[in-house]
Amino acid sequence: MSAFNAQSIQWDARLIEKYNVQGPRYTSYPTAAQFHDISAAAASEHYRPQTTSLAPLSLYVHIPFCRHLCYYCGCNKVAAKSSTRGDDYLTWLEREMALMSHDFGQRPVTQLHLGGGTPTFLTVNQMRQLLDRLSIYFDWNPIDRPGEYSIELDPRETSADMLELLRQRGFNRLSFGIQDFNHQTQVAIHRVQPKSVVEPLVHQARHLAFESISFDLIYGLPYQTVSRVDATLDEVLDLGPDRISLYNYAHLPDRFVAQRRISSDSLPNADEKLRILQHCIIKLQDAGYVYIGMDHFARRDDTLVKALTDGSLQRNFQGYSTQAETDMLALGVSGISQIQGAFIQNHSQLDPYYNALKQGTLAVQRGYFLTRDDQMRRDIINQLACQGQIDLGSVAERYGLDPDRDFSREWQQLTDLEQDGLVQLNQHRVTVTALGRLLLRPILMVFDAYLSDQNRQRFSKVM
Incomplete structure (x- = not known):
């Protein structure tokens, strides 16, 4: 069972300022910072x-193209105007599907996500072609x-016909x-x-009986x-999405060229x-x-x-x-697969991705094979992120460790977090508190060996 519940969240401005440090989001452990050429x-x-294996499979397909360059975006994308770029991409994407199907084609797909870039950069006919090919090469x-079958939508590039096809x-x-x-x-x-x-797209999606509509903010x-975002929230709540993701904008113009078009003076101060x-959390x-969480x-x-x-x-x-x-199998440029103790990432640029597939090889560039210690720390981080508690004694027993000796460094850091009210410690059990839920990333960072x-x-920054 989870230590989290629908009410367990608190705000403490002093501690939030103290722990608002830079750190990973832990969608994987180890993070992509540890990937190397493979x-x-x-x-x-x-x-x-x-x-x-006949264990269920999660498929991710990356469509990198965008007709409009959003200045805030740090995703892997390619600015393109012509839909013919999609034709070329789908040709080589099918080649990758054919290669991957030898090992994964018989596994039942229970989750599919199309991301980007802008997946709806594809025309309706191109999207139909993509979905046809997925059904041919995989057990989808x-x-x-x-299962969960989802897609990221840019409202400016989504038509009524596209929504009907997807449904x-x-x-x-x-x-x-x-x-x-x-x-x-x-x-x-x-x-x-x-x-x-x-609004018209949301209404149509409801009419077509999509089970869930999410908004990214x-x-x-x-x-x-605060007042301007409050007005946005009023409009969002009027549309009534089922899920909302509220992301922190990280201004990193040295890493993302497009962000240089955003003036630092225009950003709200800390x-x-x-x-x-x-205000968003309360509202x-x-x-x-x-x-x-997160x-x-x-x-x-x-x-x-x-x-x-x-x-x-999860x-x-x-x-x-x-x-x-x-297991998660990722297709397309820059896609990251997570398969039985390994992260394997495709080339992040189109030309190397295409060239590898032309030669009949997987379009692999980087990755990471987890050690036993990595697997243990991944399990700890995931359980704390999703259930809010962990028994380090049980973990140590499972991995043949001594909890007092082998987690001594982590325990000292956890003790400091307990003094600030972020966690509760009882023997070897760690439980995230209501205050700790907002500061989950600094808690997870305790177990990051890298x-x-x-x-x-x-x-x-975490907030």
Whole structure:
């Protein structure tokens, strides 16, 4: 069972300021910062034993193209105007599917996510082609098999015909990139899409009986204030999404070229940014949304809330999930697969991705094979992130360790966190408190064997 519940969240401005440090989001452990170059042969060797497995599979497909460059975005994307770029990409994506199907084609797909970039950069016919190919090369039968089948949508690039196709082909979850409804903010981030653009799509999605609609929002964007974000929340709540992701904008112009078009002077200062976050949390909870953890909110009747309370919540590269015991196979440029103790990432640029597939090899660039210690720390981090508690004594017994000796460094750090009220310690059991839920990332960082003051600088602040 989970230590988390729908009410357990508190705000302490002093401690939030103290622990608002830079650190990973832990959609994986170890994080991508530890990935190194690996060969296609090494990836194939790891994939080969999966041929006989019939365990469920989660598929991720990355579509990198965007017609409009959003200045805030740090995702892997390619600016493109012509849909013909999609034709070329789908040709080589099918080649990758054919290669992957040898090892994974018989495993039942219970989760599919199309991300980007902008997946709806594809035309309706191109999307139909993509879905046809997925059904050919993988055991994906969404009409007959319950699961989570979702796609990220840019409202400016989504048509009524696209929504109808997605629903006909079994998609049941949509995620709309909203970010903010304030016009000045939208202009500053180069993403103008008023509520009038989003509302008809939401109404159509409800009419088509999509099971879940999610909105992505971002705080810390140019010209945001508490009052302006409050107005955006009013418009969001009027549309009534089932889930809301509220992300922290990390301004890193040295890493992301497009962010150089955003003036630092236009960003809310640190105090205002935290006031915006606090206001969002209070307002969303008052509106009936449950804080799942690390940016995620959901309505009380949502399956994420059920998974939160019954202890079945999971976490992967897409964030929180209800799908347990699945391997994740990623297709497309920059995609990261998570397969039985390994992370394997494709080339992040189109030309090397295409060239590898032209040669008949997997388009692999980087990855990481987990050690036994990595697997143990991954399990600890995931359980704390999803269930809010861990018995280090049981972990130590499972891995043949002495909890007092082998977790002595971590225990000392946990003791400091306990003094500030973020965790409760009882013998070898660690329980995240109501206050600790908002500061979950600093708690997880205790168990990160690779984190140092130097490499921490590559990550955003936790709030």
